[in-house]
Amino acid sequence: MRTAVTGGAGFLGSHLCAALLERGAHVVCLDNFVTSEPANLTGIRDHPRFELIDTDVSQAAWVGGPLDAVIHLACPASPTDYLRLPVETMRVGSSGTEHALDLAAKKGARFVLASTSEVYGDPLQHPQREDYWGNVNPVGPRSVYDESKRYAEALTCAYRNSYRVDTGIVRIFNSYGPRMRPNDGRAIPTFAWQALSGRPITVAGDGSQTRSLCYVDDTIRGLLAMATTSYPGPVNIGSAEEITVLHLAELVRQATGSRSEIVFVDLPENDPLVRRPDISRARQALGWEPSVSLADGLARTLPWFAELWAGRNGHTRG
Numbered sequence: 001m002r003t004a005v006t007g008g009a010g011f012l013g014s015h016l017c018a019a020l021l022e023r024g025a026h027v028v029c030l031d032n033f034v035t036s037e038p039a040n041l042t043g044i045r046d047h048p049r050f051e052l053i054d055t056d057v058s059q060a061a062w063v064g065g066p067l068d069a070v071i072h073l074a075c076p077a078s079p080t081d082y083l084r085l086p087v088e089t090m091r092v093g094s095s096g097t098e099h100a101l102d103l104a105a106k107k108g109a110r111f112v113l114a115s116t117s118e119v120y121g122d123p124l125q126h127p128q129r130e131d132y133w134g135n136v137n138p139v140g141p142r143s144v145y146d147e148s149k150r151y152a153e154a155l156t157c158a159y160r161n162s163y164r165v166d167t168g169i170v171r172i173f174n175s176y177g178p179r180m181r182p183n184d185g186r187a188i189p190t191f192a193w194q195a196l197s198g199r200p201i202t203v204a205g206d207g208s209q210t211r212s213l214c215y216v217d218d219t220i221r222g223l224l225a226m227a228t229t230s231y232p233g234p235v236n237i238g239s240a241e242e243i244t245v246l247h248l249a250e251l252v253r254q255a256t257g258s259r260s261e262i263v264f265v266d267l268p269e270n271d272p273l274v275r276r277p278d279i280s281r282a283r284q285a286l287g288w289e290p291s292v293s294l295a296d297g298l299a300r301t302l303p304w305f306a307e308l309w310a311g312r313n314g315h316t317r318g
């Protein structure tokens, strides 16, 4: 088994590459590090079955030799990143996806697109099933991400129908775990960093908006399950456990033993108010469901942030 992972140096990508190596696969990672740290690859970079190609997949995505699967993760994924890189985000969703699909087509490989719950926008149906078409503002600030993923899904279907490429689409809901960047703007890293540094924990709006948070190992199992079937999807991959953002902030504060106060800030424009996947299809088609509770996932994640914080600040918290 030889698998190409675009965006393989990112948060999800680095965990995916490691999981593939553990399963005995050869892994070719294509990444330009636009939103990731090379340190994410520490531990696998020198692995004999791991190869890194430093490339912008919006320009080209070529790998010599045979491939069984192309898993396309390359894309700025956090709001901070895609708002900073709007055109690059559109390009990697369009040209980058096209190059990754061409690569799969030429190699006769399975192609898996890492799409997102953001294709549902601010959903009018709850929980979100895959047959819901979504509620996206095409000219809102988040549209660069949402629409590039919607385009990527459409292009994936076009390659499947016109060129008979074996494709699969997963719609990933919020995932978390070690190696998220503290400043990436997503809830858990933000709260963890604020709690660890004793600064106020900033909750958007009144904190009653909900999220469903899936531990990274579960997300990776879902991606791998999709890579090893011929099921086209789309399939939701996420946790069905829903939590308000305020409750999440309280959990993080408690688990880190922080005395930070919780303060309320403006809700970003077009921020979804509810978010929870219906995962019946994943259960049926992939035999997949999450196995790590939020409490366990936080217990595996927060010590990683604490270590990072201590490392950057030159001491351990007392």
Ligand code: NAD
Pocket (backbone or CB within 6 Å): 006, 007, 008, 009, 010, 011, 012, 013, 030, 031, 032, 033, 034, 035, 036, 055, 056, 057, 058, 072, 073, 074, 075, 076, 077, 078, 081, 092, 096, 114, 115, 116, 117, 171, 172, 173, 174, 175, 176
């Ligand atoms: P990330 O930013 O940590 O990783 C993305 C990786 O893609 C980075 O290593 C980045 O350098 C690379 N990249 C971006 N543009 C590139 C380009 N043009 N050429 C080559 N490499 C490029 O993000 P992540 O959280 O690991 O997300 C990975 C994928 O999963 C993304 O496609 C994202 O949309 C999707 N996803 C993630 C989540 C989540 O909760 N993490 C949720 C839904 C969907």
